[in-house]
Each structure stands twice: as C-alpha cells, then as structure tokens.
Amino acid sequence: MAKKIKGPQVLTANLLSDGMVVFLGSDGTWRASIDAADMARTEDGAAALEARAAVFVRTNHVVDPYLIAVDDTGSGFVPVAFRERRRIAGPSVQPFFNTQPNGRLAFAG
Amino acid sequence: MYRYDEFDTTFVRQRVDQFRDQVNRRVSGDLTEEQFRPLRLMNGLYLQLHAYMLRVAIPYGTLNARQMRQLAFIADEYDKGYGHFTTRQNIQFNWPKLPDVPDILEHLADVEMHAIQTSGNCIRNVTADQWAGATADEFEDPRPYAELMRQWSSLHPEFSFLPRKFKIAVTGAAADRAAIAYHDIGLRLKRNAAGETGFEVMVGGGMGRTPMLGATVRDWLQKEELLAYLEAIMRVYNLHGRRDNKYKARIKILVHELGAEEFTRQVEDEYARIDAPRIMPPPQELTRIKTYFAPPAYEELADQSPELARRMNENTDFAQWVDRNVVAHKQAGYAIVNISLKPVGGVPGDASAAQMRAVADLAEDKSLDEIRVTHEQNLVLPHVRKADLYEVWQSLKAHDLADANIGLATDIIACPGLDYCALATARSIPISQDISRRLGDITRQRDVGDLKIKISGCINACGHHHAGHIGILGLEKRGEEYYQITLGGSGDENASIGEIIGPGFSSETVTDAVETIVDTYVGLRQDGETFLDAYRRVGPDPFKEAVYATH
Numbered sequence: 001m002a003k004k005i006k007g008p009q010v011l012t013a014n015l016l017s018d019g020m021v022v023f024l025g026s027d028g029t030w031r032a033s034i035d036a037a038d039m040a041r042t043e044d045g046a047a048a049l050e051a052r053a054a055v056f057v058r059t060n061h062v063v064d065p066y067l068i069a070v071d072d073t074g075s076g077f078v079p080v081a082f083r084e085r086r087r088i089a090g091p092s093v094q095p096f097f098n099t100q101p102n103g104r105l106a107f108a109g
Numbered sequence: 110m111y112r113y114d115e116f117d118t119t120f121v122r123q124r125v126d127q128f129r130d131q132v133n134r135r136v137s138g139d140l141t142e143e144q145f146r147p148l149r150l151m152n153g154l155y156l157q158l159h160a161y162m163l164r165v166a167i168p169y170g171t172l173n174a175r176q177m178r179q180l181a182f183i184a185d186e187y188d189k190g191y192g193h194f195t196t197r198q199n200i201q202f203n204w205p206k207l208p209d210v211p212d213i214l215e216h217l218a219d220v221e222m223h224a225i226q227t228s229g230n231c232i233r234n235v236t237a238d239q240w241a242g243a244t245a246d247e248f249e250d251p252r253p254y255a256e257l258m259r260q261w262s263s264l265h266p267e268f269s270f271l272p273r274k275f276k277i278a279v280t281g282a283a284a285d286r287a288a289i290a291y292h293d294i295g296l297r298l299k300r301n302a303a304g305e306t307g308f309e310v311m312v313g314g315g316m317g318r319t320p321m322l323g324a325t326v327r328d329w330l331q332k333e334e335l336l337a338y339l340e341a342i343m344r345v346y347n348l349h350g351r352r353d354n355k356y357k358a359r360i361k362i363l364v365h366e367l368g369a370e371e372f373t374r375q376v377e378d379e380y381a382r383i384d385a386p387r388i389m390p391p392p393q394e395l396t397r398i399k400t401y402f403a404p405p406a407y408e409e410l411a412d413q414s415p416e417l418a419r420r421m422n423e424n425t426d427f428a429q430w431v432d433r434n435v436v437a438h439k440q441a442g443y444a445i446v447n448i449s450l451k452p453v454g455g456v457p458g459d460a461s462a463a464q465m466r467a468v469a470d471l472a473e474d475k476s477l478d479e480i481r482v483t484h485e486q487n488l489v490l491p492h493v494r495k496a497d498l499y500e501v502w503q504s505l506k507a508h509d510l511a512d513a514n515i516g517l518a519t520d521i522i523a524c525p526g527l528d529y530c531a532l533a534t535a536r537s538i539p540i541s542q543d544i545s546r547r548l549g550d551i552t553r554q555r556d557v558g559d560l561k562i563k564i565s566g567c568i569n570a571c572g573h574h575h576a577g578h579i580g581i582l583g584l585e586k587r588g589e590e591y592y593q594i595t596l597g598g599s600g601d602e603n604a605s606i607g608e609i610i611g612p613g614f615s616s617e618t619v620t621d622a623v624e625t626i627v628d629t630y631v632g633l634r635q636d637g638e639t640f641l642d643a644y645r646r647v648g649p650d651p652f653k654e655a656v657y658a659t660h
C-alpha cells in the first residue's frame with residue numbers, strides 16, 4: 001500500500017561513490033540539483049519514485065533513498081524540512097564547499 | 110612516542126587489506142549497504158549529510174611531524190585541503206570518496222595510524238591530558254597507561270559489541286584538562302602520603318541527553334591492577350547495560366540506576382572473581398611501553414631566558430601570546446606552546462594542509478618532534494625552548510596560527526553540527542563564528558578573561574556544551590534552528606553540569622544573548638573573579654534577568 005504523503009514529494013539519496021546528495025530526475029538520471037528532480041503529487045506517484053529508486057539501490061549507485069516534502073515555487077523546489085534545506089545547500093561555513101551546482105548531472109543511470 | 114611493533118604493524122596492515130576487499134565487494138555489489146555499513150563504521154567511515162567522513166584516531170592526542178605531514182597529504186590528495194580536529198583528540202576528513210578510503214588507510218598505516226574503533230559500540234580512542242609528559246603540575250605521565258589501554262581495548266573480543274560506545278580519559282596532573290568526570294571511565298593518577306602514585310577511578314560520567322558526572326568507585330588503585338580492574342567494570346556493564354534502549358545504554362545510566370554504591374559493590378565482586386594475573390601485563394611489558402615515553406633529549410638550560418624577556422618587552426602582541434598560549438614546562442628552560450585553531454570568525458578545529466605542514470615543521474625543528482591535539486580543538490607543541498618562543502610565534506603568525514586566545518571567549522568548542530553531521534538538529538559552526546566576531550576584540554577578550562563557550566548541534570553533545578561556562582545547544586522547532594543556553598558547566602577538576610537558563614534563542618538572537626551574559630558578568634564580578642567563579646557565587650538569576658529583559 002502506498003505511504004501517506006503530505007504535499008509534493010521528490011526522492012533523494014546519496015551517491016554510493018562519494019556520498020553526494022542527489023535527486024531522482026524525470027529523465028531517469030540522478031541529478032545534483034533539486035530543481036531537476038521528478039516530483040510526485042500523489043501517493044501512487046511517490047510509490048513509483050521509490051520503486052524507481054530501489055532499482056538504483058540494487059545496482060549500487062545510490063544509498064539510503066527517501067522521499068522529502070517540497071514546496072513547488074514554480075521555478076524550483078524548496079524542501080519543507082529545515083534539515084533538508086541545509087542538506088542540499090552544503091556547509092554554510094565554507095561557501096566554496098557547496099555541493100549543489102544547479103542542474104549538474106550527478107550520475108547518468 | 111610509542112612506535113608500532115611487528116604485531117601492531119601486521120594487525121593494521123591486515124585490517125587495511127580486509128577493508129579494501131570489503132570496499133571492492135560493496136562497489137561491485139557483492140555487499141549490500143546493510144551488510145557494509147557496520148564494516149565501514151568499524152573503520153571510522155561515516156556517511157554524513159553531504160559526503161563520507163573518515164575519522165582517524167590520534168591515540169591520546171599525540172602525533173609526530175611525520176604523521177602530521179601525512180594528514181596534510183591526505184587532506185590535499187583525497188579531501189578538500191583541510192581537516193577538522195575533534196573533541197576526542199581525533200581528526201576528521203569531511204570529503205573522502207569511498208573507493209579512495211583503502212588507499213587513505215594505507216597511507217595512515219605507513220605512519221602508524223588507523224581509523225579503527227573510532228565508531229561503534231566499542232572502547233573508543235583513549236584520551237589524555239594534552240600536556241602529558243611536559244606539564245609542571247604532573248604526578249606521573251599518563252600516556253604509558255593510555256597506550257596500555259589502547260592495546261588492551263583494540264579488538265578486545267569481549268568488548269567489541271558493548272551496549273553502547275565507551276570512552277576513557279586519563280590524566281596524571283592535579284588540574285584536569287581531560288574532562289575525566291565526563292567520561293564513561295575517568296582515571297586520575299595521584300600521589301599518596303608514601304609518595305607512590307596510583308589511580309582514582311571514576312565511572313559513569315557522560316554528556317549526551319542525560320549529562321552526568323562520574324562517581325569515584327575506587328579512590329586508590331595500584332597501577333599494576335589497572336587493566337584487571339577495568340575489565341571488571343566492563344564486565345558489569347556488558348552484563349547489565351541496557352541493550353534494550355539506546356537512550357539508556359550508556360554506563361552512566363547503569364551507575365545511576367543501581368546507585369554508585371551498588372555498582373561499586375558489583376565491580377569489586379567481579380574483581381575478586383577475576384583472574385587478575387592473566388589480564389595484567391607482565392611488568393616488563395609496561396616497562397617496554399614506558400621506554401617510548403621517556404623524556405626526550407632536553408638540553409640543560411637555565412630556566413630564565415633573557416632573549417624571551419627582551420622580546421616580550423619589545424613586542425606587546427608577542428607578550429600577550431606568551432601570556433595566554435604558553436605554559437610552564439617541567440624542564441628548566443622549556444615551555445609548552447598552545448596553538449589556537451580558533452581565529453576570530455574561523456571554524457573551530459579546522460586546519461588547512463598548509464597549516465598542518467607548518468606545525469609539523471615547527472615540531473621537528475623546535476619541539477623535539479612532538480605535537481598534541483587537545484579536546485578543545487587546538488594543537489600543542491609540548492617541548493619548546495623558551496629562547497625559541499619568539500621565532501616559533503613568528504612562524505605561527507605567518508600561517509595564521511598565532512591567535513593569543515587560549516582559554517578566552519573566542520576559544521570556542523563547536524561540533525560540526527548541521528553543516529556536516531547527519532545527526533544534527535541545528536548548525537553550530539556559524540553560531541561560534543558569529544560569537545567569535547562579536548567578542549573578538551582582543552582587549553575586550555583579555556578583560557573578560559577565562560571563559561569557555563561550547564556549542565553542540567544536537568543533544569549528543571559532542572561540542573561539550575554541558576561543560577561550557579556558557580553552553581549552547583542547537584535544536585530545531587517548527588522548521589527553525591533555536592539555541593538553548595546553559596550556564597555554569599565545567600569539565601575541570603571541579604566539574605559541574607551547566608544549567609538551562611530558560612527558553613531558547615533564534616540563530617539571530619543567540620549571539621546577543623551571549624554578549625548580554627558576558628556583559629552581565631563584567632558588571633557584577635568582584636576583583637579577580639572569573640566568569641565561572643562569579644556564576645557560582647551569584648547563581649543564574651542576574652544573568653536570566655539581563656537576558657530575558659532585553660530579548
């Protein structure tokens with residue numbers, strides 16, 4: 001049975017190779033930018049994202065995938081949870097370590 | 110310094126080979142993440158918010174120049190050119206890639222280092238007074254015992270899967286710089302009326318969500334009995350520790366629930382049963398270890414250095430640095446140099462590869478090849494000739510390592526918090542940077558005097574906030590960071606747990622609150638009274654009134 005969801009969801013994980021934060025894109029690739037993520041508005045849609053991510057777990061491309069709630073701003077997605085906002089922004093203390101170059105292709109699955 | 114024998118070398122090399130195989134199997138898919146996670150954690154490799162993090166053990170915080178250079182090499186070659194020294198006297202690399210980690214471990218093994226037991230429910234890196242073997246106020250050097258415990262606890266089959274992680278700290282001095290009362294086991298070497306040294310054994314201290322100070326279970330333990338007695342403590346814990354509940358699994362909860370008296374009785378019963386001679390090392394083994402910690406080749410010097418006195422007269426900045434960062438050595442003509450990793454507005458505990466190399470060079474040239482890491486996230490050159498202090502200061506200055514703020518308001522402990530740590534609820538580093546900038550004026554800092562501000566990014570308290578004169582705990586409420594302030598904590602020989610002063614503060618107002626607390630202290634202190642003394646005299650009320658009236 002599909003999980004209850006609250007609002008729009010995107011699916012995030014970390015790359016196995018370097019731990020980088022990635023999002024499952026609509027083109028079936030993992031993207032560094034949350035704005036390139038595929039978004040689900042329904043429970044079935046969210047379950048489908050999870051099912052697609054599970055394939056990449058089995059092929060050892062990503063680890064620990066999970067859904068996060070986002071606000072759809074029209075021009076992109078902003079995570080609802082503070083932790084997720086920080087997670088995608090990279091360390092705030094050393095701006096040159098930031099991990100989210102917009103739209104960069106992290107891994108072509 | 111201790112040097113690996115053949116056994117140590119083989120053991121660490123084999124472990125690298127084993128982990129290389131495990132990483133290969135993970136990458137090829139023969140191991141799932143569930144299977145791999147405990148294996149990587151046993152080798153100090155975490156998956157944090159944005160990347161992997163490798164935690165490397167620095168046994169009792171002691172390094173030589175070659176080891177420090179190797180850490181710099183790893184930072185440059187496999188990370189982003191820096192490392193983070195932690196409150197466990199370890200170093201963390203924040204950006205290693207999984208396939209590179211076996212090579213990193215190989216480079217560490219080349220200089221007799223590893224990342225084993227820096228994670229998991231085992232006995233972690235034993236920590237010690239960072240001035241061990243050098244300080245003038247020491248009864249006996251605790252490092253041979255720390256090394257003995259390191260060997261005893263490494264892959265100890267009985268203690269590799271404890272109810273929870275386990276931390277031991279040891280000091281041999283009257284002043285406690287190792288925060289022993291806040292450890293699962295805290296050991297203090299002391300001297301009796303007959304002039305012999307032995308251990309006081311404290312058990313059940315800890316930080317985390319339930320801070321507690323350790324209780325003394327043995328006021329006097331013969332040094333030869335150390336391992337057997339520790340084994341008795343570990344057995345009682347292993348048997349009765351709360352494996353059913355992670356939040357109650359630390360030994361402090363067991364000591365608290367049983368009561369110190371009953372816990373002590375059980376330990377003594379176990380100790381009476383134990384086959385102590387089998388556990389205790391033969392005397393020649395301790396003698397062998399002690400030879401590695403024999404005093405280095407000091408020169409015979411006059412204690413006073415006219416050169417030092419002249420330079421201090423000529424240069425106020427240098428004199429202030431000597432005043433705060435340099436402390437008395439037990440050897441005439443030598444001094445201990447503390448290197449601050451807390452530049453105003455910087456990231457506490459971070460050092461660039463270039464800084465690590467600079468410290469390594471100085472250690473080799475001017476400190477008999479020794480470096481220490483402190484639990485307050487600073488570095489130490491333990492054996493510097495007084496006549497060399499000016500030259501050392503100039504070299505440090507050239508690498509932004511000469512902040513004269515040891516023990517002052519900007520010498521802040523901050524854990525990685527939500528800038529790196531997957532468990533965090535709030536950021537801690539930007540708060541420390543903000544406070545550091547606000548209070549950073551050196552004249553003001555010197556006027557405020559001794560002040561320990563400690564910040565954690567979650568209830569796990571890696572930033573030791575419970576032991577801060579001013580402690581700050583970052584939490585999250587309704588999607589925003591907020592910060593709870595505690596006052597009056599201390600990790601020294603008169604340890605105390607900080608008390609929460611009231612409702613928390615936003616990230617925008619917490620620095621104002623800290624400044625108000627500092628100003629309140631300045632307003633009410635009596636002659637020569639430190640922040641902690643003043644707090645203990647007046648209690649929290651004047652601080653609460655000031656903070657909550659203005660915020």
Ligand code: SF4
Pocket residue numbers: 524525526527530531532533534565566567568569570571572
């Ligand atoms: S206190 Fe919390 S946030 Fe800070 S390092 Fe420890 S676990 Fe992470």
